[in-house]
Amino acid sequence: MSDSIASVVSYLESHDAQYLEELIDFLKIPSISALSPHQGDVRQAAEWLQERLKRAGLDDARLVETPGHPVVLAHYGHDPRKPTVVVYGHYDVQPVDPEALWRHPPFEPTIENDIIYARGASDDKGQVYMQLIAAEAWIRATGDLPVNLVFFVEGEEEIGSPHLRAVIESHQAELQANFAVISDTPMYQGNIPAICYGLRGLAALDVRIDGPFQDLHSGVYGGAVMNPAHALAGLIQSLHTPDGRVAVEGFYDDVAPLTATERDAFARLPFDEEAYREALGVPQLFGEAGYTPLERTWARPTIEVNGMWSGFLGEGRKTIIPSSAFAKLTCRLVPYQDPDKVLDQVIAHLHRHLPPGVRLTVTRGDSAPGSLTPLDHPAVKAAEQAIQAVFQQDPAYIRMGGSIPVVVDFQDVLQMPTVLLGFALPDENFHAPNEHFHLRNFRAGAKTIAHFWRFASEK
Amino acid sequence: MSDSIASVVSYLESHDAQYLEELIDFLKIPSISALSPHQGDVRQAAEWLQERLKRAGLDDARLVETPGHPVVLAHYGHDPRKPTVVVYGHYDVQPVDPEALWRHPPFEPTIENDIIYARGASDDKGQVYMQLIAAEAWIRATGDLPVNLVFFVEGEEEIGSPHLRAVIESHQAELQANFAVISDTPMYQGNIPAICYGLRGLAALDVRIDGPFQDLHSGVYGGAVMNPAHALAGLIQSLHTPDGRVAVEGFYDDVAPLTATERDAFARLPFDEEAYREALGVPQLFGEAGYTPLERTWARPTIEVNGMWSGFLGEGRKTIIPSSAFAKLTCRLVPYQDPDKVLDQVIAHLHRHLPPGVRLTVTRGDSAPGSLTPLDHPAVKAAEQAIQAVFQQDPAYIRMGGSIPVVVDFQDVLQMPTVLLGFALPDENFHAPNEHFHLRNFRAGAKTIAHFWRFASEK
Incomplete structure (x- = not known):
């Protein structure tokens, strides 16, 4: 041959x-x-x-x-x-x-x-x-x-x-x-x-927080109701630990761990962290503790806000408590994570961490393993x-x-x-x-x- | 006379x-x-x-x-x-x-x-x-x-x-x-x-978080950089304790405490909490622990998000890590709080709580005691x-x-x-x-x- x-x-x-x-x-x-x-x-x-x-x-x-x-x-x-x-x-x-x-x-x-x-x-x-x-x-x-x-x-x-x-x-x-x-x-x-x-795969969800029936005057009502923007911020914050791990219970259960062989192979690839950081324009790289940037982006799952908004977005100032707050989220999944199961876990986490005084609605989006x-x-x-x-x-x-x-x-x-x-x-x-x-x-x-x-x- | x-x-x-x-x-x-x-x-x-x-x-x-x-x-x-x-x-x-x-x-x-x-x-x-x-x-x-x-x-x-x-x-x-x-x-x-x-008085500020130089593909880069929306959410979350107090160091230093006479007088006013809650359309009222709704709105200071946004706000989905995130905040101040001092405290707090990997810019807005x-x-x-x-x-x-x-x-x-x-x-x-x-x-x-x-x- x-x-x-x-x-x-x-x-x-x-x-x-x-x-x-x-x-x-x-x-x-x-x-x-x-x-x-x-x-x-x-x-x-x-x-x-x-x-x-x-x-x-x-x-x-x-x-x-x-x-x-x-x-x-x-x-x-x-x-x-x-x-x-x-x-x-x-x-x-x-x-x-x-x-x-x-x-x-x-x-x-x-x-x-x-x-x-x-x-x-x-x-x-x-x-x-x-x-x-x-x-x-x-x-x-x-x-x-x-x-x-x-x-x-x-x-x-x-x-x-x-x-x-x-x-x-x-x-x-x-x-x-x-x-x-x-x-x-x-x-x-x-x-x-x-x-x-x-x-990596993907699992998407939309989060909506509803508070008061309309935007409220922040002078007249400020202090008496949970601000939906604060509630959403709290939920987003709750998704990660300070060292960059996803804090959703069970999130890593089915993650295929990187083998020693894989980690060695990744480590041998030329990768200039400083050049990478500079090209992205960030003051420093950040990610899950214990992993390199290649490992983090190739072989570790994430949950990420793609967009969020609440209240007044225009020029100047409007002193309101917004009536609602929104976020679009996607998880990047690694092999053996089941997108449906991960979405269930994330949704349960959000409900568990919801502060008092607001309502939470989660809509599942597209997903693929x-x-x-x-x-x-x-x-x-x-x-x-x-x-x-x-x-x-x-x-x-x-x-x-x-x-x-x-x-x-x-x-x-x-x-x-x-x-x-x-x-x-x-x-x-x-x-x-x-x-x-x-x-x-x-x-x-x-x-x-x-x-x-x-x-x-x-x- | x-x-x-x-x-x-x-x-x-x-x-x-x-x-x-x-x-x-x-x-x-x-x-x-x-x-x-x-x-x-x-x-x-x-x-x-x-x-x-x-x-x-x-x-x-x-x-x-x-x-x-x-x-x-x-x-x-x-x-x-x-x-x-x-x-x-x-x-x-x-x-x-x-x-x-x-x-x-x-x-x-x-x-x-x-x-x-x-x-x-x-x-x-x-x-x-x-x-x-x-x-x-x-x-x-x-x-x-x-x-x-x-x-x-x-x-x-x-x-x-x-x-x-x-x-x-x-x-x-x-x-x-x-x-x-x-x-x-x-x-x-x-x-x-x-x-x-x-x-109450007022002290306003605008918060801007910058991360990567442009929106990044969340598949290619997700996990390697701090997401500015996460950073902003963390900062907003850090402003309050779970029991509704403002967590900014020194924030309450100069607050005139309500006297017993005042609290008695407020408490004697007719106030139907359930009707108030229902009129606002919230599942429950929420505010600083230890105070009534009238006390919270009349005589206690707040810090409130009036608007925030980051990333993709349109219909559908865009799987990005946003390059930046924004919030408009106002504090409602009570007598003897100095707006400039409060803004200094809030800004110091934000810098102290900034996670790694992003840049913070704060702009002071209008204020009045x-x-x-x-x-x-x-x-x-x-x-x-x-x-x-x-x-x-x-x-x-x-x-x-x-x-x-x-x-x-x-x-x-x-x-x-x-x-x-x-x-x-x-x-x-x-x-x-x-x-x-x-x-x-x-x-x-x-x-x-x-x-x-x-x-x-x-x-």
Whole structure:
């Protein structure tokens, strides 16, 4: 098989010019899912991809219609002796405003210094196309692929994937696989190839405190009633201990503790706390005692006020006791915390800490659990070997603090783990003007993916 | 002198029809100080009053011009053997919108069931005119007044008296008096004649907490920085103990404690806690432990959030760590608390309780001390005797939780105490549609004022 991979790599290298041309074609299509005038463009990108997958040698490339933009589905192989891999990505892109800040028009892809500038270059059309050419190179160079593949590429990621879960549910048989791989995340700190194996989940709630039936004159009534703003402040304060732990009873019960191996690995990653602090503009970092910033943001749960308000917000002064106070809260959850259980705990905590004289109403919002790909999963090892083969260095094992809903959907609906193997750089302006993608990583990424299939097939 | 007062009272009673007619004339003038199209009307009211004071027998009735509306000044007597009394009031009125809710046009005064309906009937033209006829009755019926009087009636009370302090400062000699009397407050609980001898002061401040340089993604950064909303909540929470005391060090140092006599007097006032609670719509009352609601609102200081906000306030959800958080606070102060000292204490407290990882900025706002007329002041005793003479009952000794800036100005600039002796009822719709004034209280008020001059002169 090592001869095979050599020929695959050679195929990729010899077709570089063609691949760049085609990437430019793909990026030219302004597939902005959020803007309805671009509806036809989004469809055109789906059809381009469908056509291109066919041409790469995949079977049954088709569009799965949804009430919004279609999902592109394609297959290669149904060999029961091979592992099956789902490749997820998205062909839709963010809006481009403010367009004036782009150095090149966002849909006229331009290569400068081996960097391609265009909306979607790194997020995520460039990385989807990178997966595609890895598959094509295998098929063309060797006549086969070492794995069965399912390409599953949606057109609504940038608007929150409103129809994706329904498509996954209605295509469960077709999506049965050993694992999924997604190239929609950055490498670590700009240049260290990374395998992301954990994401945090989320559980949201809205808090409302009601006191007097209307705002009261703070002179006439001040002192006789509980001020709802004070009550809300007390509740928010009660959520944390002074050393930064969440004070909600039972909150940490189901948290997967960081293993010594993980903590060692995180600790070995280059991380300049002072630069990080300075970039955020805070006088000092702060978080849960006993954990590093990476541990806190990647692998520890939080509860956070996203917004709060009460009373008079205008200019000047209005001497009132507000009649009510509001807060929007979200918990970031780590693997094995159950969002419903955590919300129950937080709501019970709020009721238990409610001061006298006001009423509390809590509304549950969206939630999703965290996700964790076991580090001993064969796909993780295969990704590590692929990175070593191409980059001549060990990958960083990282987690991410945010959520990627499709990973949870794969986990929930298909009981399928996901390997996040992205080749963008963190500063490549996803969602901002002048989005770009370093072509050296595009090329190295395609080769790594090609190796990845091989190593995965050997497990 | 008791013969004299009998003839004064008789004069008031025999001129009732004329006085009601004139009151109607005065109330017809739409002297809305807040609305510039009524500027001429405000002046007309001032001139009407000036003319009427002259006709009542006062000397030197004139308009003191200001950058806004004029103050009406008039004198009676400069007899060094008599006490001198400043009568403060205001001839301007609130706007009338929503005018559709008025049962009679607001500037077509209408008497129904011995109640006069008009904007300004009770707040404060009716009560100013009531003082005027008391003085006139003395002069006409006896040829003299038992006190020297200074009428000092402004036209900007409803817009915050922006020029009053300057007029007081520039007319200090002319305003030298033993005390001031103001009829611009209600009786207690609707029908108990009341002497208000204490007002709370105010000290305002704005709090700003800054954290990260911009709103941060709560997934990517949550757990690594102090959330400014949490920091603000903690600061607000730190201002009170769970039993409702203000937790700021030194805050109560200079508070005049309630005397046993005062507490007894407050306790004897009719006060239905359950009805009060229900009217405010709160599940239970709450305030400083060890004090009744009247004590808490009249004679105990507070610190109160009037408004606060941080982060995302819109519909839906934005999973951010806000970059900043804001609160507007006011303290209600009681006599002998120094607003500057209190602000210093609160600011020191906030800095002392600031959690790590954020920056605090505090801006001082307006402030004014509380005021207290000593209960053993001869004018207070005189007011009590006057009420007993007319109402055949003891007055309620009350305080009020709000501020009346002119009382502080008199106290600060002239070292002159004020007796608040009003005859409106609390539900006579000051500032609302269908403002009215019970004529029985207009009449009883004029007689009480007439007695008041006599008793004050006998001290």
